[in-house]
Amino acid sequence: MNILITGGVGFIGTNAAIYFSKNKKNKITLIDNFSRVGVDKNAQFLKEDFPKIKIINSYVGAIKNYEEEIKTANAIIHLAGQTAVTMSIKKPHYDFKNNLLESFILLDFIRRKNPKATILYSSTNKVYGDLKRRLYSRHQKPIDEDEKLDFISPYGCSKGAADLYFLDYGRIYGLKTVVFRQSCIYGPHQIGVEDQGWVAHFAKQFLLKKPITIFGDGHQVRDLLYVKDLIKAYQLAIKNIDKVKGQPFNIGGGINNTYSLLQVINILDKYFKYKMKLSYQPIRVGDQKYFVSANKKIKKLLGWQPTTDFNKGIKRLIYWQKNNIAV
Ligand SMILES: NC(=O)c1ccc[n+]([C@@H]2O[C@H](COP(=O)([O-])OP(=O)(O)OC[C@H]3O[C@@H](n4cnc5c(N)ncnc54)[C@H](O)[C@@H]3O)[C@@H](O)[C@H]2O)c1
Secondary structure, eight states: OEEEEETTTSHHHHHHHHHHHTSTTOEEEEEEOOOSTTHHHHHHHHHHHOTTSEEEEOOTTOGGGGHHHHHTOSEEEEOOSOOOHHHHHHOHHHHIIIIIIHHHHHHHHHHHHOTTSEEEEEEEGGGGTTOGGGGGOSSOOOBOTTSOOOOOHHHHHHHHHHHHHHHHHHHHHOOEEEEEEEOEEEOTTOOOBTTBOHHHHHHHHHHHTOOEEEESSSOOEEEEEEHHHHHHHHHHHHHTHHHHTTEEEEESSOGGGEEEHHHHHHHHHHHHTSOOOEEEEOOOTTOOSEEOBOOHHHHHHHOOOOOSOHHHHHHHHHHHHHHHSOO
8 A cells, every 4th residue: 555644754753654664565655844843763764674675855835745645545534734823923934834825735635646545634632712601510521523613823713724624625526535633642752842742751851860840730631542442443444535525533642542631741750760840820811621522432433442551651661762862
């Protein structure tokens, strides 16, 4: 199978490339413009350990650079994008271009030139807004796909609009699109920074013995999903595309892998055997106090559920960081 992955040397992209290249029959091509600082190391790793994977340095919107690869792809996994809410507020035009405009250019080219391809889009739990109304509920429950869409922040708007475009192209043109509204993903090859990828950022700060700033009270709750579990869901969706095409899926670590920021700090305190120095800033725009993915629909249709316990997954992330981040 020909698999094209945009954002292919990013965190999720690198893990997807590794996973899918284990099947020797797959031909993998990665598109990435290397705009995320540090991803050149992922590219270097892939070049050395997986030399058969083709890496094309290009913007997603510059279709000419990889036209043939799109036309001949059986599956396209669209991961490329600007990933930080903070950056989207600072540079909304940049965010719009990278997340919505370029996604649209890619999607519409697929419609015209390869409408039979399977297309996965990596959306986000941010399409449900800050879920403020849930703050007042005594009995919070995991979020399913019927939750009201509510785009807060330019990032929410650009990801959410692209999310709806992918679904609508499934409806109107019959494209085989699937949208994953991903919760918080973590794992090896993740270059976490303060603005995005908080689990990896926290672990890195512990390794480097640098302080951590918490935005808000630290009681925000997320269900944390180990990246390999996510890729397994991608693989199942590709394999069972007729069951899932045209649909969105909330996907996360679920109730068993739900932690607050302070609980993760506590786990890391114990692992590294020292007490992290914390400082506090006001909560950031659009931040959700609570997000836990119901995972019910994906379980029902694909039999998927998370299998990696956070306490195991975090150790694998730290192991990777120890070998890849200069301490
Ligand atoms: N990591 C998470 O927790 C998470 C959660 C929800 C959704 N997502 C979505 O999943 C996708 C992948 O996330 P990630 O964590 O791997 O991020 P990442 O930043 O590690 O990877 C994204 C990659 O896309 C590349 N890129 C950015 N704009 C591009 C463009 N216009 N053309 C070509 N390449 C471009 C970057 O260089 C980077 O390598 C993103 O779309 C993100 O919004 C991630």
